[in-house]
Amino acid sequence: MNTKKSVVSVVKVGQDVEAAVREAIQMAGGLEDLISSKSRVLIKPNIASRDRSGTGKVTDARVTEAVTKIVQRQKPARIVIGEGSAVGFDFPDLQDTMMALEESGTKAVAEKLGVPVVDLNRDSHREVEVPGALVMKTVKIARTVLESDVIVSVPVMKTHIRSAVTLSLKNMKGVMPGGEKRKSHHLGLELAIADLNSVVKPHFAVVDGLVGMEGLWEYPDDCVRMGVVGASRDPVALDSVFARVMGVEVREVMHLQYCQSRGLGIADPERIDAVGAPVAEIRHPFRRAFEVVKSRYPGLAILGEKACTGCTNEFISTLIYIRLAQQVDRLNGLTVVLGEAPEAFSGEKAVVIGKCARKLEGRFPFVPGCPPRVDEITQKVCEACEIDVQLVFQKREELHRAISGKIMKNSV
Ligand code: SF4
Structure with a gap:
């Protein structure tokens, strides 16, 4: 049995985000021997939606900036x-990745550092075989990713309604086009994450734990200010440690177990050397999605x-607007069906x-x-529950104005 332990660093962040990221990367073994002058490096933040840095929904652009600067020092090709x-x-006429990269501040960071940004959804894709696949015998991957020698996954720390947590392994879903992302959910998300990472496993991962998201990812109620970052050469070990930071045990995260059993890394806490800030000291249990649904929307199934x-985010937006309009009681007795019926x-x-x-x-x-439009969901839910939809839309506008004002003030 291999007794070598994987090293995961955990660093508390003070005023200087870049210094903390640098320290985390160094404590995890650094990038010097991973990146040479010939390397083609992909930095993969988690910008799944159109949200600002600081909300906890997307990787903070300051963390992406710090990682990019540290990679640049290695002078890769x-x-x-x-x-x-x-x-x-x-x-593109409605919403695409570029809009999300712009909103998060990632595009501005890339321009400042002279690094190109690539929309992997609109890249060309190649079908790759997954040896020993659990559910995805082949998977379509963006060409830019396949042409990279070194992948650095830079997720933000969140619990997840389907996969318990979303960290550096699940972050890799962004390398697949939309159709493959949908397929991964139908086939079994956690198995598909293991298959995907067996062909595009990150060589290094840096987690943004400045602000995380729990529950339903409703901003600002579900933000958790943690003020930490972490890094590892073993993304499975990194995710294992940061799951525990969020109060989620490794046995609850199926994709960590699948990845470990496929030899992609170490999930077992006994075989991980967590260095830096003690996990027990910074551990903060995040609330799970269904716990929040039950407490926040008790009459809703x-x-x-x-x-x-795609569906859950849009539906949760509807719930937020209805809550703002103080109409939650009217949801009593409603069942909402999404995903496979x-x-x-x-x-x-x-x-x-x-x-x-649709059946x-x-x-x-x-x-x-696919995904459905949030306004149409809001309309139908309001009709079914006899809620004044105009009031709900008015609250939605007020929220959007408040969010952009507030985050603009705090933006990077
Ligand atoms: S319909 Fe909804 S659940 Fe199904 S693939 Fe589309 S977004 Fe995902």
């Missing part, structure tokens, strides 16, 4: 910052086992959301689309 945002971010972020479903009051659940179309109010 090429550096690219690449991301393919979540399902639904492949409609959600059937969303196999839904991907159950074979036998016979609710009394229900709204069915998204293409995956229930005609029996219940249905919102088409």
Whole structure:
């Protein structure tokens, strides 16, 4: 048995984010022997949606900037910052990854440092075989990723409704086009994460734990200010440590176990050397999504086992607007179906959301689309629950104005 331990660094961040990232990278073994003058390096932040740095929903641009500067010191042949945002971010006339990169401040950072940004959703893609696949025998990967020798995954720390946590391994979903992202949810997200990482495993990972997200990722209620960063050459070990920082045990995160059993890294805490700030000292249990749904929307039932972020994010936005309009009580008795619809479903009051659940179309109010539009979801839910939709839309506008004002003030 291999007794070598994986090293994971955990560093508390003071005023200087770059200094903390540098320290974390050095404590985890540095990049010197990973990146040579011939290396083509991909830096992969998590910018799944159109959100500002500082919200905890996307990787903070200051962390991406620090990582990029440290990589630049190695003078590699090429550096690219690449991301393919979540399902639904492949409609340039509506929303795409570039808009998300811009909103997060990542594009501005890349321009400042003279590094190109690539929309991996709109890149060309090649189908790659997954040896010993668990569920994805082949997977389409962006050409820029396949042409990189060194991949640095830079996730933000969040709990996740489907995969318990989303860190450096799940962050790799962004290298697949929208259709493959959808497929990964249908086949079994956690198994698909292991398959994906067996062909594009990050060589190094740096986690942004400045602000994390718990529960339903509702801003600002679900933000958790942690003020930490971490790094490792073993992304499985890094995710294992930062899952525990969020109060999630390794046994609860199936993709960590699948990745470990495929030999992609070490998830077992006994075989990880966590250096720097003690995990027990910074540990802060994050609330899980369903715990928050139950407490925040007690009368609402959600059937969303196999839904991907495309549907869940849009639906959660609807919930936020309804809560702001103080109409949560009216959701009592409503069941919302998203993702693959159950074979036998016979609710009394229900709204069915998204293409995956269309077999229930005609029996219940249905919102088409993949992903469906948030305004249409809001409209149908309000109709089903006799909520004044204009009031809800008014609250949505107020929220958007407040968020952009507040975050602009704090932006990088
Ligand atoms: S319909 Fe919804 S759950 Fe299905 S793939 Fe599209 S966004 Fe994902």
